[in-house]
Amino acid sequence: xxxxxxxxxxxxxxxxxxxxxxxxxxxxxxxxxxxxxxxxxxxxxxxxxxxxxxxxxxxxxxxxxxxxxxxxxxxxxxxxxxxxxxxxxxxxxxxxxxxxxxxxxxxxxxxxxxxxxxxxxxxxxxxxxxxxxxxxxxxxxxxxxxxxxxxxxxxxxxxxxxxxxxxxxxxxxxxxxxxxxxxxxxxxxxxxxxxxxxxxxxxxxxxxxxxxxxxxxxxxxxxxxxxxxxxxxxxxxxxxxxxxxxxxxxxxxxxxxxxxxxxxxxxxxxxxxx
Amino acid sequence: xxxxxxxxxxxxxxxxxxxxxxxxxxxxxxxxxxxxxxxxxxxxxxxxxxxxxxxxxxxxxxxxxxxxxxxxxxxxxxxxxxxxxxxxxxxxxxxxxxxxxxxxxxxxxxxxxxxxxxxxxxxxxxxxxxxxxxxxxxxxxxxxxxxxxxxxxxxxxxxxxxxxxxxxxxxxxxxxxxxxxxxxxxxxxxxxxxxxxxxxxxxxxxxxxxxxxxxxxxxxxxxxxxxxxxxxxxxxxxxxxxxxxxxxxxxxxxxxxxxxxxxxxxxxxxxxxx
Numbered sequence: 333x334x335x336x337x338x339x340x341x342x343x344x345x346x347x348x349x350x351x352x353x354x355x356x357x358x359x360x361x362x363x364x365x366x367x368x369x370x371x372x373x374x375x376x377x378x379x380x381x382x383x384x385x386x387x388x389x390x391x392x393x394x395x396x397x398x399x400x401x402x403x404x405x406x407x408x409x410x411x412x413x414x415x416x417x418x419x420x421x422x423x424x425x426x427x428x429x430x431x432x433x434x435x436x437x438x439x440x441x442x443x444x445x446x447x448x449x450x451x452x453x454x455x456x457x458x459x460x461x462x463x464x465x466x467x468x469x470x471x472x473x474x475x476x477x478x479x480x481x482x483x484x485x486x487x488x489x490x491x492x493x494x495x496x497x498x499x500x501x502x503x504x505x506x507x508x509x510x511x512x513x514x515x516x517x518x519x520x521x522x523x524x525x526x527x528x529x530x531x532x533x534x535x536x537x538x539x540x541x542x543x544x545x546x547x548x549x550x551x552x553x554x555x556x557x558x559x560x561x562x563x564x565x566x567x568x569x570x571x572x573x574x575x576x577x578x579x580x581x582x583x584x585x586x587x588x589x590x591x592x593x594x595x596x597x598x599x600x601x602x603x604x605x606x
Numbered sequence: 607x608x609x610x611x612x613x614x615x616x617x618x619x620x621x622x623x624x625x626x627x628x629x630x631x632x633x634x635x636x637x638x639x640x641x642x643x644x645x646x647x648x649x650x651x652x653x654x655x656x657x658x659x660x661x662x663x664x665x666x667x668x669x670x671x672x673x674x675x676x677x678x679x680x681x682x683x684x685x686x687x688x689x690x691x692x693x694x695x696x697x698x699x700x701x702x703x704x705x706x707x708x709x710x711x712x713x714x715x716x717x718x719x720x721x722x723x724x725x726x727x728x729x730x731x732x733x734x735x736x737x738x739x740x741x742x743x744x745x746x747x748x749x750x751x752x753x754x755x756x757x758x759x760x761x762x763x764x765x766x767x768x769x770x771x772x773x774x775x776x777x778x779x780x781x782x783x784x785x786x787x788x789x790x791x792x793x794x795x796x797x798x799x800x801x802x803x804x805x806x807x808x809x810x811x812x813x814x815x816x817x818x819x820x821x822x823x824x825x826x827x828x829x830x831x832x833x834x835x836x837x838x839x840x841x842x843x844x845x846x847x848x849x850x851x852x853x854x855x856x857x858x859x860x861x862x863x864x865x866x867x868x869x870x871x872x873x874x875x876x877x878x879x880x
Contacts, residue, residue, distance in 0.1 A: 349629075349630045355631075356623045356709075391764060439626070472765045483664070484748055
């Protein structure tokens with residue numbers, strides 16, 4: 333954790349959030365999850381830039397990027413032997429007090445994550461209820477902000493598991509594709525990768541952006557495109573991409589098995605996670 | 607806090623939530639705010655019943671009502687001299703571990719609360735983006751659940767203050783009335799009190815319900831009714847009602863001053879908070 337800009341390391345079992353902190357009482361803050369590979373955190377500048385954007389949008393004067401980097405370095409000072417997930421949590425802090433709460437943690441990757449990356453995922457589409465343009469017109473709906481208020485995202489995941497699936501693709505009220513609860517959706521039509529526009533209020537995915545930046549040199553075109561569930565069924569490949577799991581191929585969508593695509597090894601190589 | 611069903615009291619400055627607890631990291635849990643008057647918590651059964659419904663909907667096996675009541679009694683064992691707010695927070699607990707985290711706090715009422723109860727509030731209407739029927743069809747959107755993921759509710763409050771107002775009435779995508787970020791909306795047409803239906807995904811307001819239950823014997827009729835902002839402008843009285851602030855009269859709506867109503871003392875008396 334960061335206290336007055338200084339790093340303080342505590343045992344994982346030691347509580348760190350006050351009962352009056354607005355993260356546990358109101359989900360009021362922002363977070364990022366980074367993959368640690370061979371002891372090195374990936375895409376640190378992209379994650380810290382998004383965390384800064386989230387904090388600014390929420391009106392939280394959080395740590396500087398240099399302070400976050402000191403926290404990351406301290407968390408990784410002891411060698412991490414396997415791949416791990418590093419989480420950064422920024423809270424508005426204790427209600428009524430100045431300042432903020434800034435916490436970092438490192439955890440091993442779950443077996444589920446590794447299995448889903450390797451073998452793909454069964455996905456259901458669930459409506460997020462909002463028309464695709466609702467959040468762009470209403471900044472208080474926190475479109476594009478990776479906030480700590482993720483109860484709906486987690487409830488959607490539970491709904492997916494109740495239906496025998498692993499994960500979710502949210503759709504808008506009109507049936508347009510949005511994103512996963514913790515991932516971006518990418519699909520291939522021929523040798524073109526597509527993803528929905530951030531004007532729908534979805535997060536700007538750091539892994540989706542890295543994948544698209546690497547796609548051109550590898551011979552793949554990229555497009556930002558409003559898509560539908562029908563287009564996913566017809567696509568040549570569908571993935572949920574995120575920082576920790578990487579590109580997980582969607583092998584079943586709303587109960588219909590998809591034919592595996594031979595693009596997945598390339599997409600995973602381009603994300604740098606595989 | 608409750609630990610294995612036993613009450614443990616800690617100093618308010620002592621951190622109580624782990625960095626891996628799903629309340630601070632994901633807003634994954636539920637809460638209630640109770641008013642304490644003359645040392646006595648109000649509407650305990652109604653709040654504990656709603657907390658139980660929230661926990662069940664979230665799939666969190668929280669404390670029993672008897673355990674919560676022991677926590678409340680312990681928190682109020684030392685006399686509370688002025689009115690206070692007692693908060694109960696239930697978290698899904700530490701990620702990957704069985705169990706939950708259950709916390710209670712007692713704080714003095716803010717000066718703002720007392721001023722708003724006495725002098726009324728300026729309110730702006732903000733869209734919550736959802737069609738009025740979106741949440742009833744999609745339980746993962748957590749309609750009717752008082753979850754810890756309140757970042758949108760707080761952001762709406764900041765938006766109101768940026769516009770020079772005190773509070774918000776959320777509307778649906780079609781412009782129907784929903785609720786405040788931390789309150790129910792009630793309006794009077796003649797001697798009839800109206801409030802929107804819970805089928806819109808709003809919370810069942812414990813104070814609104816207590817007010818409506820007390821209204822009949824006091825000569826006021828009550829109705830559950832989809833309403834519009836235009837109907838609020840035309841109403842004979844408008845209030846945001848909640849457990850801690852009670853009935854706060856809306857004295858300005860979207861920048862238009864409302865004529866004060868002489869119903870407010872009666873409405874406040876019927877809520878038992880004034």
